[in-house]
Structures are given as C-alpha cells and as structure tokens.
Amino acid sequence: MLREYRKILSRKEFTISFMLLFFSVIGEFIYGCKMFRNVSLSGVISAYDGTILSNNFNSPFGICYGVLLPVIVSLMGSTSAYEEKKQNILSSIYTRTNRAKYIWEQGGAVFLASFLGVLFCLGISFLLASIMLPIQGYNTMFMTDYAKLVSVDSEYMLDELYRLHPYLNLCVFIFMRSMFAGAFAFMAYGISFFGRWVNKIIIVLSPILWLICYQMAFAILKRIFEGKNLHLWFSSDILSMNHYGKFQVLIVLWLILVLIGILGMVKEMRRGDVL
Numbered sequence: 001m002l003r004e005y006r007k008i009l010s011r012k013e014f015t016i017s018f019m020l021l022f023f024s025v026i027g028e029f030i031y032g033c034k035m036f037r038n039v040s041l042s043g044v045i046s047a048y049d050g051t052i053l054s055n056n057f058n059s060p061f062g063i064c065y066g067v068l069l070p071v072i073v074s075l076m077g078s079t080s081a082y083e084e085k086k087q088n089i090l091s092s093i094y095t096r097t098n099r100a101k102y103i104w105e106q107g108g109a110v111f112l113a114s115f116l117g118v119l120f121c122l123g124i125s126f127l128l129a130s131i132m133l134p135i136q137g138y139n140t141m142f143m144t145d146y147a148k149l150v151s152v153d154s155e156y157m158l159d160e161l162y163r164l165h166p167y168l169n170l171c172v173f174i175f176m177r178s179m180f181a182g183a184f185a186f187m188a189y190g191i192s193f194f195g196r197w198v199n200k201i202i203i204v205l206s207p208i209l210w211l212i213c214y215q216m217a218f219a220i221l222k223r224i225f226e227g228k229n230l231h232l233w234f235s236s237d238i239l240s241m242n243h244y245g246k247f248q249v250l251i252v253l254w255l256i257l258v259l260i261g262i263l264g265m266v267k268e269m270r271r272g273d274v275l
Contacts, residue, residue, distance in 0.1 A: 001105040001108045001109050001112070003105075004080075004105050004106045004108075004109035005109040005112055005113060007080070007109070008076065008077035008080065008109055008110065008113045009113065011076070011077060011080075013075045013076060013077070013079075014075075014076045014077060014113065014117075016075070017072045017073065017075045017076045017117070018076070018117050018121075020064060020072060021064055021065070021072060021117065021118065021121045022121050022124070024052065024061040024062075024064040024065070024121075025052050025061075025121050025122075025124050025125045025128065026128075027059070027061040028051075028052040028055075028057065028059055028061040028062065028125065028128075029125070029128040029129070029132060031057055031059040031061065032050055032057050032059075032129070032132055032133075033132055035057055036132070036133070041138055042138045042139065043138070043139050044133060044134060044137050044138055044139055045133060045137040045139045046133060046134065046135065046136055046137035046139075046166065047126075047129045047130045047132070047133040047134065047135055047137070048129075048166040048167050048169070048170045049133075049137070049166075050129035050132060050133045051122070051125045051126050051129045051170065051174075052064075052065055052122070052125045053065060053122060053125065053170070053173060053174060053177060053241060054170075054241055065118075065122070065177065065239075066239045067208070067211075067239065069118070069177075069180075069181060069184070069239065070184040070188075070207030070208045070210075070211055071204060071205065071207070071208050073114040073117070073118065073181045073182075073184050073185040073207075074184060074185050074188040074203065074204045074205075074206070074207055075204055076110070076113050076114050076117065076185060077109065077110045077113050077114070077185065077189070078110055078185050078186075078188035078189040078191075078192065078203055078204065079188075079192065079200050079203050079204065080106055080110065080189070081103070081106060081189065081192050081193065081268075082192040082198070082199075082200060082203055083200075099268075099269055100269045103265050103268055103269055104265070106189070107186060107189050107190070107261065107265055110185050110186055110189045111182040111183070111185060111186040111189075112182065113185070114181045114182045114184070114185035114186075115178050115179060115181055115182030116178075117181070118177060118178045118181035118182075119174065119175070119178035122174045122177060122178065123174070126170065126174065151163075155232055155244055156242050156243070156244060157236065157241075157242050157243055157244070157245050157246065157247050157250075158172065158242055158247055159242055162241075162242045169241075169242070170241075173241045173242075176250060176254075177239075179254060180238055180239075180250075180254060180257070183254050183257035183258050183261075184207035184257060185207075186257070186258060186261040187206065187207055187210065187257045187258070187260045187261040188203050188204065188206050188207050188261075189203075189261055189264070189265075190260055190261030190262060190263060190264025190265050191203055191206040191260070191261075191264055192264065193264040193265060193267050193268035194264050194267065207257075210257070210260075211238070211239075214238075214253065218234040218235070218236070219234075221234040222234040222235055232244065232245055232246055233245070233246050233249055236249035236250060236253075238250060238253060
C-alpha cells in the first residue's frame with residue numbers, strides 16, 4: 001500500500017487539493033488575526049473556538065472544510081483506477097499482481113492520503129489558533145463560566161464534552177472530520193468501478209451528490225418525526241461541530257460511505273474481464 005500511497009502523493013491533483021486545504025488554514029489564521037487586532041481582551045475567544053473547523057470567524061475559508069470538502073478530497077486520488085483504465089494499463093497491472101490485493105491497497109491508499117492530508121491541515125489550524133488566541137478566552141458570549149457548565153443541552157451533539165473538556169471535544173471532531181474526508185474519497189474510488197457510464201466528473205462529484213441526497217432524506221424524515229424523540233437522529237450534520245443531533249448517527253453515516261466504496265471494489269474484484 002505504501003507504493004500506492006506514494007503514487008497518490010505524486011499526483012498534481014493531490015498537490016492542488018492539499019495546497020487548497022493548507023492555504024485555507026493560513027487564510028483563516030490571517031483573517032482571525034485581523035479580526036481580533038483591535039479587540040479588547042474581554043472580547044477575545046478561546047483557542048478551541050478559533051480553528052477553521054468551528055469557523056466562528058465566518059470567513060470564506062471555512063467552506064473548504066465544509067461543503068467543498070467531499071470534492072476536494074475526491075480529487076486527491078479517487079480517480080486513480082479510472083485513469084489507469086483509460087490509459088490501458090490497468091489490465092496489465094492485473095496480470096502481474098493479484099487483482100483483489102491491488103484494489104484493496106489502492107483503495108486503502110486513497111483513504112489514507114485524504115485522511116492524513118485533512119488531519120495535518122486541521123492540526124496546523126489548531127496550532128495557529130493556539131498561537132493567536134489564549135488557551136482560556138475571556139469572551140463568554142454573555143454567559144458566565146458557571147452558567148455554561150450547568151446549561152448542558154442533551155440535544156446538542158457531545159455538548160457536555162464541549163463544555164467540560166473543550167479541547168478534547170475539538171480533537172474528537174478533528175479526527176471525525178478527517179475520517180469523513182477519507183470515507184468520501186474511499187467512496188468515490190469505489191464509485192469508479194460501478195460501470196462504463198462512470199466518468200471522472202461523476203467520480204469526483206459523487207460524494208457531494210451523496211451528501212445532498214442524505215441531507216434531503218434527513219430533512220424529510222425530520223419533518224415526519226418532528227416533536228418526537230426520533231427527530232434528533234435526523235438532525236445530525238456531518239460537516240458541523242456540536243450541532244443538534246446524535247453522535248451515533250455520524251458513525252452510521254461513515255459506515256455507509258465506506259460500504260458504498262467496498263461494494264464498488266468488490267464488483268471490480270469479481271469481474272471476469274480486465275478491459
């Protein structure tokens with residue numbers, strides 16, 4: 001898998017996507033520095049609220065880790081097998097190595113490249129926020145620290161963790177956003193084996209199309225179960241922090257993304273021809 005990982009890192013698409021994610025973090029940092037340049041200490045927020053993941057600055061850079069993230073990570077390496085097929089080298093690769101082993105290794109490398117790329121950038125964002133902002137800020141959003149601790153809302157995802165251990169909460173969501181980045185790319189890779197009708201555009205856009213369909217389905221189900229305990233299960237947002245909903249739903253949605261990718265890979269493994 002290391003060889004496939006290196007192949008992805010050498011792609012120009014990976015370089016462009018990674019630089020977009022990286023410089024979005026730098027842009028967020030500069031935007032935050034400018035925003036708090038003339039603000040009194042009492043108005044400064046804590047570092048855990050100052051990363052690009054929380055996007056409390058309402059800057060334009062947060063979109064790269066929001067709605068555009070599925071597309072950006074899919075560009076990194078999800079089209080690898082499709083491009084090899086178009087170049088007529090995939091069939092020769094299959095004659096020299098085990099087909100299933102090659103597909104699993106390439107799929108794993110696609111997941112790992114997207115996961116580590118996003119994890120690294122979010123880690124840099126955390127580091128820069130810690131440099132720019134105090135560990136414990138003074139802006140309590142018109143709520144005392146005591147009130148924040150006693151007003152935990154169980155309808156918010158991991159709200160108790162956010163209020164009692166905010167930095168641990170941030171680490172959890174950094175890891176989850178990175179895991180979803182890997183899952184989006186992995187699913188797109190699996191989609192590339194779904195049939196001859198699949199092209200490069202469909203592969204890259206497939207995660208965001210899935211995201212739109214999931215949001216539409218959840219919006220309908222939320223309206224159906226409005227006023228009932230189940231409505232929280234359909235309020236969960238993949239690309240937000242401590243939003244209304246259930247954390248367990250994120251795990252289920254992640255597994256669905258991975259399963260779609262695996263189905264496409266298994267389809268290719270069972271195919272008799274290699275053309």
